[in-house]
Amino acid sequence: MIILDGKKTASDIKEEIAIEVANLLDKGGKKPHLAAILVGSDGASETYVKAKVKACVKVGFESTLVRFDSNVSESELLAEIEKINRNSSIDGLIVQLPLPKHIDEMKVTEAIIPEKDVDGFHPANIGRMALNLPTYLPATPAGILELLERYEVETSGKNCVVIGRSHIVGSPMSILMARNNNPGNCTVTLTHSRTKNLKEITKTADILIVALGKAEFVTADMVKEGVTIIDVGITRVKSDKTKSGWKLLGDVDFKGVKSKCDFITPVPGGVGPMTIAMLLKNTLISSKSQLY
Numbered sequence: 001m002i003i004l005d006g007k008k009t010a011s012d013i014k015e016e017i018a019i020e021v022a023n024l025l026d027k028g029g030k031k032p033h034l035a036a037i038l039v040g041s042d043g044a045s046e047t048y049v050k051a052k053v054k055a056c057v058k059v060g061f062e063s064t065l066v067r068f069d070s071n072v073s074e075s076e077l078l079a080e081i082e083k084i085n086r087n088s089s090i091d092g093l094i095v096q097l098p099l100p101k102h103i104d105e106m107k108v109t110e111a112i113i114p115e116k117d118v119d120g121f122h123p124a125n126i127g128r129m130a131l132n133l134p135t136y137l138p139a140t141p142a143g144i145l146e147l148l149e150r151y152e153v154e155t156s157g158k159n160c161v162v163i164g165r166s167h168i169v170g171s172p173m174s175i176l177m178a179r180n181n182n183p184g185n186c187t188v189t190l191t192h193s194r195t196k197n198l199k200e201i202t203k204t205a206d207i208l209i210v211a212l213g214k215a216e217f218v219t220a221d222m223v224k225e226g227v228t229i230i231d232v233g234i235t236r237v238k239s240d241k242t243k244s245g246w247k248l249l250g251d252v253d254f255k256g257v258k259s260k261c262d263f264i265t266p267v268p269g270g271v272g273p274m275t276i277a278m279l280l281k282n283t284l285i286s287s288k289s290q291l292y
């Protein structure tokens with residue numbers, strides 16, 4: 001069993017990006033610049049945005065954080081996005097989700113110009129992804145591909161089962177694993193809350209990608225010997241064994257399944273750290289105008 005170490009891989013990618021930034025500056029170029037918009041003060045969103053800003057500093061990017069109260073109007077938010085769209089010194093823009101209920105998330109996603117959509121959520125970029133054209137891949141799926149590639153996990157011709165069909169993980173993951181690409185070329189089954197006989201399907205998986213948000217949902221009896229498991233889930237549960245009083249659990253019963261796996265990602269330290277690394281990579285690509 002080999003652990004797909006996302007913490008170490010993400011750190012390697014950040015080092016590679018930092019070297020590229022130093023080279024860009026040496027050649028008289030400018031620092032890549034990521035702008036983030038945070039609406040409200042939700043604890044988890046605050047933590048994610050802070051981690052993204054910190055990562056920017058670490059690799060030598062410039063970053064701008066724009067904060068709004070949770071009662072900001074949709075039109076005010078859209079106006080700020082428009083301003084950043086027009087600001088040529090900013091290469092990438094992300095709006096931290098979820099947004100308050102009175103704001104239409106899809107409208108906001110579509111307001112960011114595809115050229116600066118480094119989260120890869122804009123319908124134009126999702127379309128380019130589906131057509132196997134160069135684009136910004138959504139960060140979490142991109143991080144999973146990067147892990148599979150760097151650990152040389154064979155995907156061609158394999159059965160890949162994805163659990164969960166969210167717009168940010170499950171659905172793009174199913175498209176990416178089916179593309180004529182490496183990693184890719186799998187026969188993919190996308191499962192969700194209405195899927196019948198899930199266990200029968202997961203037992204056929206050579207590669208199982210789990211993103212449903214239910215702690216330790218996948219158990220040893222649901223997988224076959226030699227499976228590769230990618231656990232995307234993050235659930236915070238109370239713990240009396242940690243200093244913080246909390247611990248993070250994945251969607252997979254890691255201890256129970258690991259002896260059956262060829263490869264498996266841990267939680268924490270698997271997919272999570274890769275997400276930010278891939279956001280930085282997309283911002284670097286944008287700053288070099290490599291796509292548009």
Ligand code: NAD
Nearest residue numbers: 140164165166169192193211212213232233234271272275
């Ligand atoms: P979501 O919450 O938007 O959707 C969950 C999906 O799971 C739905 O498509 C639903 O149909 C499916 N589902 C629910 N119950 C099911 C069941 N019993 N059987 C089969 N399918 C079922 O999903 P999301 O936003 O992709 O998040 C999933 C998990 O991944 C969460 O724990 C989230 O915190 C985590 N996450 C982690 C990262 C990361 O960087 N590691 C990024 C995004 C999400």
